[in-house]
Amino acid sequence: MCGNDVEQLVQHSYKMPGIRICSTWKASLRHYHGPSFAHALSAFSSLPSSRISVRNYYAFSEQISIRKCSHGQVFAACAFSSAVKHVSAFYSDKLPVSKEHNTSVGIMEIGDKESLLKEVEGALGSPLQRSSQAPVPKPLVMVISGPSGVGKDAVINRLKEVRDEIQFVVTATTRAKRPGEIDGKDYFFVTKDEFELMIQKGELLEHAIVYGDFKGIPKKQVRDCLSKGYDVVLRVDVQGAATIRSILGSGAVFIFLVAESEAALVKRLIERKTETKDKLLTRIATARQELKRIGEFDYVVVNADGQLEKTVSLITQIIDVEKARVHQREAKL
Numbered sequence: 001m002c003g004n005d006v007e008q009l010v011q012h013s014y015k016m017p018g019i020r021i022c023s024t025w026k027a028s029l030r031h032y033h034g035p036s037f038a039h040a041l042s043a044f045s046s047l048p049s050s051r052i053s054v055r056n057y058y059a060f061s062e063q064i065s066i067r068k069c070s071h072g073q074v075f076a077a078c079a080f081s082s083a084v085k086h087v088s089a090f091y092s093d094k095l096p097v098s099k100e101h102n103t104s105v106g107i108m109e110i111g112d113k114e115s116l117l118k119e120v121e122g123a124l125g126s127p128l129q130r131s132s133q134a135p136v137p138k139p140l141v142m143v144i145s146g147p148s149g150v151g152k153d154a155v156i157n158r159l160k161e162v163r164d165e166i167q168f169v170v171t172a173t174t175r176a177k178r179p180g181e182i183d184g185k186d187y188f189f190v191t192k193d194e195f196e197l198m199i200q201k202g203e204l205l206e207h208a209i210v211y212g213d214f215k216g217i218p219k220k221q222v223r224d225c226l227s228k229g230y231d232v233v234l235r236v237d238v239q240g241a242a243t244i245r246s247i248l249g250s251g252a253v254f255i256f257l258v259a260e261s262e263a264a265l266v267k268r269l270i271e272r273k274t275e276t277k278d279k280l281l282t283r284i285a286t287a288r289q290e291l292k293r294i295g296e297f298d299y300v301v302v303n304a305d306g307q308l309e310k311t312v313s314l315i316t317q318i319i320d321v322e323k324a325r326v327h328q329r330e331a332k333l
């Protein structure tokens with residue numbers, strides 16, 4: 001707050017109905033500036049139609065600094081400066097207002113943060129701690145699951161765009177590549193033989209046969225990301241989520257994605273044009289079974305039609321909330 005700003009505010013405060021000095025302030029003034037000044041202020045405060053409320057302040061090292069919200073600070077600054085001016089006008093012959101506490105607005109700039117900080121540190125006898133008061137958050141493993149067609153891929157693709165610091169572990173699959181999908185980015189497309197070798201070598205965190213195709217998460221990728229301090233998002237079907245839950249327990253956060261209704265889910269699958277009628281029926285039956293397992297998850301997020309942004313926003317909020325936990329989850333692989 002510069003001098004001119006304060007002066008303007010002081011001028012403005014003259015248009016207010018009046019001035020009232022709060023009792024704690026009077027007490028402090030008595031302490032720091034002698035009884036006559038306090039008496040003058042006290043007399044002034046009892047004048048009719050005098051009213052300005054002063055929010056809060058700290059008296060420190062014979063200076064007054066006004067604290068709390070900035071609004072309160074400005075308001076109190078006006079009040080004090082105005083009070084001093086008014087008191088001086090009423091008691092000019094009797095009041096020994098010191099040079100330091102004259103009507104100048106300079107006194108109100110005691111709120112200068114840097115010098116006040118230095119004074120506080122001097123009084124404490126040691127510097128204030130500059131490090132974070134919250135513990136460093138642990139890297140988070142987030143598992144996003146839900147029935148086929150609910151939008152897991154769509155949500156994760158958008159999440160990648162809005163949170164580029166999150167690592168997304170690429171799933172290995174034996175299913176055929178869909179148009180537009182890129183090997184190593186969307187999935188690792190492998191043969192059944194290659195997949196079986198990965199299982200034999202214990203290289204997968206979880207694997208499952210999903211509608212006739214193998215899908216699995218390479219452990220190494222997850223470990224590498226966590227050791228570098230990155231959060232990891234895993235995209236798995238409900239069966240895969242249960243397997244990961246059995247390994248990581250509460251060390252990971254589990255999100256169950258649902259559509260707003262069964263009809264909406266099926267409509268989405270039809271529009272994707274990847275399913276025959278028989279495959280559709282299988283997916284609906286499976287989705288009904290999967291929905292019964294919702295209780296195994298930590299959060300349920302509705303991915304409503306046309307509301308992808310809202311869905312992704314809620315998931316980012318869950319990540320933020322998890323980061324604010326006092327007792328952080330820790331994935332042990």
Ligand SMILES: Nc1ncnc2c1ncn2[C@@H]1O[C@H](COP(=O)(O)OP(=O)(O)OP(=O)(O)O)[C@@H](O)[C@H]1O
Pocket residue numbers: 146147148149150151152153154155268269271272303304305306307308
């Ligand atoms: N909020 C949404 N509103 C409208 N369409 C959506 C929404 N979310 C996803 N979709 C569309 O629904 C279809 C299914 O989504 P997606 O392929 O991401 O589902 P999935 O859960 O990954 O399915 P699967 O497990 O079978 O791979 C896609 O065509 C996708 O573009």
